[in-house]
Every structure is written in C-alpha cells, then in structure tokens.
Amino acid sequence: MSHSSTNLFSPVLAIFQSENPGAALLNFVKQLVMPVIGILVFLLIWDIGAKNIHTSLGTFPGPVQVYEQTIGLIDEHQAERQKEQAFYERQEKRNAKKLAKNPDAKVKIRPYTGKPTFFDQIGTSLVTVLAGFVLASLIAIPAGIMIGLNQPLYSALNPLIQLFKPVSPLAWLPLVTMVVSALYVSKDPMFAKSFITSLVTVSLCCLWPTLLNTAVGVSAISKDLQNVSQVLRLSFMTHVIKIVLPSSIPMMFTGLRLSLGIAWMVLIAAEMLAQNPGLGKFVWDEFQNGSSNSLGRIMVAVLVIGLIGFMLDRIMLLIQKKVSWDKTAVLR
Amino acid sequence: MTTTHLELTGVDIEFPTPSGPFKALDNVNLKIKKGEYISLIGHSGCGKSTVLNIVAGLYQATKGGVLLDGKEVNEPGPERAVVFQNHSLLPWLTAYENVELAVNQVFKGKKSKAEMKAWIEHNLELVHMTHAMHKRPDEISGGMKQRVGIARALAMEPKVLLMDEPFGALDALTRAHLQDSLMEIQNELNNTVIMITHDVDEAVLLSDRIVMMTNGPEATVGEILEIDLPRPRNRIELADDPQYNHYRAAVLSFLYEKQRKPEEGGAAKPAKEKKLAQDVQDTPEIAAVSAEETTESADKVKAA
Ligand SMILES: Nc1ncnc2c1ncn2[C@@H]1O[C@H](COP(=O)(O)OP(=O)(O)OP(=O)(O)O)[C@@H](O)[C@H]1O
Ligand SMILES: [Mg+2]
Numbered sequence: 021m022s023h024s025s026t027n028l029f030s031p032v033l034a035i036f037q038s039e040n041p042g043a044a045l046l047n048f049v050k051q052l053v054m055p056v057i058g059i060l061v062f063l064l065i066w067d068i069g070a071k072n073i074h075t076s077l078g079t080f081p082g083p084v085q086v087y088e089q090t091i092g093l094i095d096e097h098q099a100e101r102q103k104e105q106a107f108y109e110r111q112e113k114r115n116a117k118k119l120a121k122n123p124d125a126k127v128k129i130r131p132y133t134g135k136p137t138f139f140d141q142i143g144t145s146l147v148t149v150l151a152g153f154v155l156a157s158l159i160a161i162p163a164g165i166m167i168g169l170n171q172p173l174y175s176a177l178n179p180l181i182q183l184f185k186p187v188s189p190l191a192w193l194p195l196v197t198m199v200v201s202a203l204y205v206s207k208d209p210m211f212a213k214s215f216i217t218s219l220v221t222v223s224l225c226c227l228w229p230t231l232l233n234t235a236v237g238v239s240a241i242s243k244d245l246q247n248v249s250q251v252l253r254l255s256f257m258t259h260v261i262k263i264v265l266p267s268s269i270p271m272m273f274t275g276l277r278l279s280l281g282i283a284w285m286v287l288i289a290a291e292m293l294a295q296n297p298g299l300g301k302f303v304w305d306e307f308q309n310g311s312s313n314s315l316g317r318i319m320v321a322v323l324v325i326g327l328i329g330f331m332l333d334r335i336m337l338l339i340q341k342k343v344s345w346d347k348t349a350v351l352r
Numbered sequence: 353m354t355t356t357h358l359e360l361t362g363v364d365i366e367f368p369t370p371s372g373p374f375k376a377l378d379n380v381n382l383k384i385k386k387g388e389y390i391s392l393i394g395h396s397g398c399g400k401s402t403v404l405n406i407v408a409g410l411y412q413a414t415k416g417g418v419l420l421d422g423k424e425v426n427e428p429g430p431e432r433a434v435v436f437q438n439h440s441l442l443p444w445l446t447a448y449e450n451v452e453l454a455v456n457q458v459f460k461g462k463k464s465k466a467e468m469k470a471w472i473e474h475n476l477e478l479v480h481m482t483h484a485m486h487k488r489p490d491e492i493s494g495g496m497k498q499r500v501g502i503a504r505a506l507a508m509e510p511k512v513l514l515m516d517e518p519f520g521a522l523d524a525l526t527r528a529h530l531q532d533s534l535m536e537i538q539n540e541l542n543n544t545v546i547m548i549t550h551d552v553d554e555a556v557l558l559s560d561r562i563v564m565m566t567n568g569p570e571a572t573v574g575e576i577l578e579i580d581l582p583r584p585r586n587r588i589e590l591a592d593d594p595q596y597n598h599y600r601a602a603v604l605s606f607l608y609e610k611q612r613k614p615e616e617g618g619a620a621k622p623a624k625e626k627k628l629a630q631d632v633q634d635t636p637e638i639a640a641v642s643a644e645e646t647t648e649s650a651d652k653v654k655a656a
Contacts, residue, residue, distance in 0.1 A: 244438060247410055247434070248434075251434050252454055253430060262453060266442070346444075
C-alpha cells in the first residue's frame with residue numbers, strides 16, 4: 021500500500037528535487053496527468069453522446085444525472101435506515117409495556133422488512149460473490165494440485181474440463197435452480213435458496229481458471245526440486261506443502277484473479293436472470309420500473325459494478341504480493 | 353578403509369527415445385571404500401551425471417546394480433545426499449530453513465528441537481554461512497548458494513555424498529575458496545564422496561582416486577588414477593610439485609589423446625571446453641601433442 025501511495029506523489033516531489041526538472045515533469049505528466057486527461061475526455065464524450073440519445077425513458081443519463089442519482093440513492097439508503105431504527109424502537113417500547121403489565125407474557129421481535137436499498141444490494145452481491153469464489157477455490161486448488169501431480173488423472177479429466185469451462189452461467193442457472201430446490205430442503209434454512217443458487221452458479225463458472233492454472237503450475241515444478249524432494253524422501257503432504265504449493269503460487273494466483281473476475285461478472289448476470297437479491301436484481305428492477313430516473317440509476321450501478329470488480333482484483337493483487345516469495349517479480 | 357563400501361557392478365542403462373533405446377552406459381564397474389574421495393571426469397555428455405543419478409537412486413540401472421554396505425540401492429534416500437550443480441535450494445526458504453527441511457526429515461524423533469537447531473547451525477558454520485543463514489537464496493551469491501547446498505547435504509550425515517559439478521557454475525576464485533572449504537570439511541568428517549567435475553585441477557587436488565570415463569554412447573570406466581599426494585594439500589605448494597603435475601598430465605592425456613572429443617558435442621558446452629583447452633596449454637607435456645586440437649576447439653568456441 022505504502023508503495024503505491026508514494027508512487028502517486030513521488031513524481032510531484034521529483035519535479036522540485038530533481039536536477040533534471042524537464043525529465044521529472046515529463047514523468048509526472050505520464051503518471052498522473054495522462055490518466056486524468058483520459059477520464060476528462062471520456063466524461064466529455066459521454067456528456068455529448070448522452071444528450072443525443074433519446075430513449076423511451078427520456079434522454080440517456082450524462083455524468084451530471086448520474087451524480088444526482090448517486091446522491092439520491094445515498095439519501096434513500098439513509099432514510100430507509102432511519103425508518104428501520106424507528107421500527108425497532110417502537111417495537112421495543114411495545115414489548116417493554118407488555119412485560120411491565122404481565123412479566124410472563126411472550127414478546128415477539130419481528131424483523132424489519134423494508135425494501136433493500138442500493139447499498140444493501142451491493143452488500144448482498146459482495147457476500148455472494150466472495151462465498152462463491154471461496155467455495156470454488158476450496159474445490160479448485162486441491163483438485164488442481166491433484167491433477168497437476170498426476171498425469172493420467174490430468175489426461176482423464178482434461179476433456180471434461182475443456183467441455184465445461186466455456187459454459188455460460190445462464191445455461192447453468194435453470195439446472196442449478198431446480199437442483200437446489202430439490203435438494204436444499206430444510207425447515208429452518210440457514211441461507212436463503214436464492215443465495216445458494218447464486219453461489220453455486222458462480223462457483224461452477226469460476227472454478228475453471230483456478231483449476232487449470234493450478235494444475236499447470238504444479239506440473240511445471242522444476243525437476244531439480246522434485247529430485248530434492250525424492251532424495252529427502254519427503255512424505256506426500258510435506259512435498260505438497262513445502263514444494264508444490266510455494267512453487268505453484270504464481271500460476272495459482274493468475275488463476276484466482278481470473279476466477280474472481282469471472283465470478284463477479286457471472287453473479288450480476290445470475291442475479292438479473294434469477295431475480296436473486298443483489299446488484300443484478302437492482303438493475304433489473306430499475307429496468308422494469310421504467311421511471312425517468314431509472315436509466316441514471318442503472319448507470320450508477322454499472323459504474324459501481326466496474327469499480328467493485330476493479331477493487332476485488334486489486335485486493336487479490338495485494339494478497340498475491342503478500343504470499344509471493346519472489347519479491348522481485350513484477351506483479352500487475 | 354579396506355572393505356568395499358559402495359559397489360557398482362555391471363551397470364548398464366538404456367534410455368527410451370523416439371528413435372529407439374539409447375544405451376548411455378555399458379558395464380560400469382566401480383568399488384569405493386569408506387572415506388574415499390572419488391572424482392568422475394569425462395567429456396560432456398558421456399554419462400557422468402547418469403552414473404551419479406543411478407547411485408542416488410533417481411535413475412534405475414537397466415542391468416547390474418549398486419550396493420551400499422551390502423544393500424541394494426533402488427530408490428533415492430538421504431543416506432546418499434546429493435549436491436546438485438545448480439544448488440537446487442528451495443527459493444522460498446532461507447538458508448537455515450533449507451537445511452532445516454533436510455535435518456527434520458533425517459533426525460525427526462532422534463534429536464530434540466534444541467539439538468536440531470544446534471546441528472543446523474553447526475553445518476552452516478562448516479561452510480562459513482553463519483552470517484547469512486536467514487537470507488533467502490535470491491539474496492545471496494552463487495557461491496553462497498552452493499555452500500548452503502553442501503551444508504544441506506552434510507547435515508543429513510550421508511553414507512555417501514554425491515556432488516554433480518558442485519562448483520561448475522562459479523568463477524575461478526570462488527571455486528578455489530569452496531574447494532579449500534571442502535578439503536577442510538573433508539579432513540574433519542572423512543565422508544565418502546563421489547564428485548563429478550570438468551576441472552582437472554579440482555579433480556587432482558581433492559580426490560583420492562580419479563575415475564575417467566570413456567566417451568558415450570555406451571560409456572564406461574576408462575582408467576582409474578590413484579592420487580597419492582599427502583593431505584592436507586595446498587594448491588600453491590602443489591603447483592610446483594612434479595608428482596602433482598604428473599597426475600594432471602595423466603588425466604589430460606586420457607581426455608585429449610585417448611578420448612578425443614566427438615565432433616557433435618563440441619559446440620554444446622563451449623565454456624567447459626574452453627576450460628579444458630586452457631588446461632592443455634598450461635601443461636607443457638601435452639601442449640605440443642594437442643596444439644592442433646586446442647586451436648580446433650578454440651575455433652569451435654568462437655563459432656558457438
Ligand atoms: N533422461 C534421459 N533420457 C534420454 N537420454 C538421456 C537422459 N539422461 C541422459 N541422457 C543421455 O545420456 C547421455 C549422458 O548424459 P549425462 O547427463 O549423464 O552426461 P554428463 O556426462 O553428465 O554430461 P555433462 O558433463 O554435460 O553434464 C547423454 O547423451 C544424454 O543425452
Ligand atoms: Mg552432467
């Protein structure tokens with residue numbers, strides 16, 4: 021973290037400190053000014069373009085409308101929270117009164133059932149994507165290691181992997197929904213069915229990059245290190261922990277980052293199609309709603325989806341830098 | 353010192369290749385006594401590493417076999433520790449942890465935690481690596497890595513120490529340092545050692561016997577030269593020692609007169625060929641005879 025923040029400001033300092041201000045200035049322009057110019061040009065084109073697109077729901081939202089809608093969504097969220105708090109306060113008072121009259125009375129605490137706000141939907145999507153990603157990784161990493169260590173197993177499974185890898189989440193979704201409905205029956209479910217459906221769909225789709233990259237990383241362990249392991253007569257587990265895992269970490273993380281990216285994309289699509297709570301549902305609801313604000317609000321969602329996807333990747337990169345033993349490798 | 357400790361009998365090996373089986377070794381016989389220091393020398397590609405890998409248990413002989421203290425060798429194990437040419441340290445572990453991995457494997461249940469720690473540190477001290485023992489391989493020099501590799505092998509207390517060109521990738525000065533370190537350690541521990549080398553000086557300086565291999569394919573033991581120089585040996589004093597120079601000349605004459613380098617392998621390892629060519633010029637008895645060949649291989653080096 022500290023490294024990237026110094027990166028951001030060091031060009032500015034360098035202009036004043038450097039013996040060659042010209043070159044430092046050029047560097048500054050490249051590192052900071054260019055991205056800002058890029059964004060400004062984009063906003064300008066977006067603004068002009070938006071004004072010229074007329075839809076049945078009004079003109080396409082430009083940057084200004086999107087900003088207004090963002091503020092609107094934040095206000096809505098805060099209002100909803102206040103309502104919720106008021107609801108619980110009322111309920112508490114009522115229960116207290118009841119208990120004062122009759123200490124043996126049974127008091128119920130009803131949960132608040134307001135409409136989830138934009139930010140609630142973000143939370144739901146994040147929890148779902150992380151759960152799906154973790155589940156997929158828990159399956160893909162051990163499976164990838166086994167496949168990578170075992171050439172015949174790899175040959176046996178490779179056609180299946182290649183077959184399932186390109187399947188779109190939308191194709192899985194109906195099957196997953198039906199199977200989850202059939203199998204996940206309990207009176208007091210810990211998780212909502214919709215959550216399980218989204219999670220399984222996400223896992224199924226984002227399993228493959230981690231699986232394949234881990235397998236490739238594992239099978240590419242240097243012959244020398246394998247010889248060392250043999251001479252030391254390392255047990256299977258020690259071999260995996262001390263040699264296989266560390267040497268396949270770079271490939272594994274390449275896979276994990278691809279997987280997380282796919283997981284995020286898949287989740288939004290799955291939520292839209294299955295009407296499962298989350299950002300995808302928010303977009304779909306707004307589309308169905310069709311008010312004059314809808315397009316602006318969808319646009320906010322689009323930008324937020326992009327931003328979250330970007331942040332998820334950065335977080336993975338940070339973790340990768342933490343666990344990577346090769347500190348000289350350039351990670352981006 | 354009298355009984356046979358390690359014995360190779362009638363070892364053949366064939367590698368399956370797309371164009372049929374390739375017979376790399378043919379009837380290799382060798383008897384090694386306990387505490388003996390053996391060098392294997394021969395032209396590139398003749399099969400030295402293959403011999404070493406068979407003793408290590410990493411390759412299986414097609415015919416014949418290896419006996420260590422009367423027991424057949426057919427899988428790798430820590431009693432036959434290997435020092436690999438390119439150190440083969442785990443890059444994600446520090447020098448200490450690399451040695452620790454080996455010590456844990458060999459002495460688990462036999463030594464207490466404190467004893468193991470002391471043993472690891474003792475071995476790193478033997479190779480003069482105490483100062484950098486908590487550094488990772490990418491933070492230390494090539495010579496230091498090789499030292500750690502040797503410490504790792506020594507720490508296993510092997511019955512036989514196998515070294516495949518342990519100093520091949522190092523510059524001459526570092527190599528000389530490590531050779532001196534190794535002689536010191538050998539004085540103290542008196543291990544049984546098989547070392548592959550391309551360096552004639554190194555072979556004569558360190559060995560009790562030099563095993564010279566014929567060219568492949570179907571390589572075998574050509575000549576064995578007993579090096580009867582008193583220990584401890586000092587490279588500077590030996591430089592003027594007629595006996596020492598006689599041994600050198602014997603090895604060089606085997607390599608350059610009796611076993612001329614086959615054509616195709618010449619350009620493959622230019623650095624090593626250059627080193628041998630240099631040896632030839634340094635030795636007056638040989639220089640005259642093989643001047644022609646020397647220029648020839650020097651040309652090859654340039655061409656490569
Ligand atoms: N696994 C293998 N499969 C097929 N051929 C092999 C294999 N290992 C070695 N060979 C062949 O056996 C011969 C001897 O190889 P080896 O590595 O033992 O030579 P070397 O004497 O150690 O050479 P260098 O000095 O260059 O290390 C070579 O011709 C090589 O191509
Ligand atoms: Mg070799």
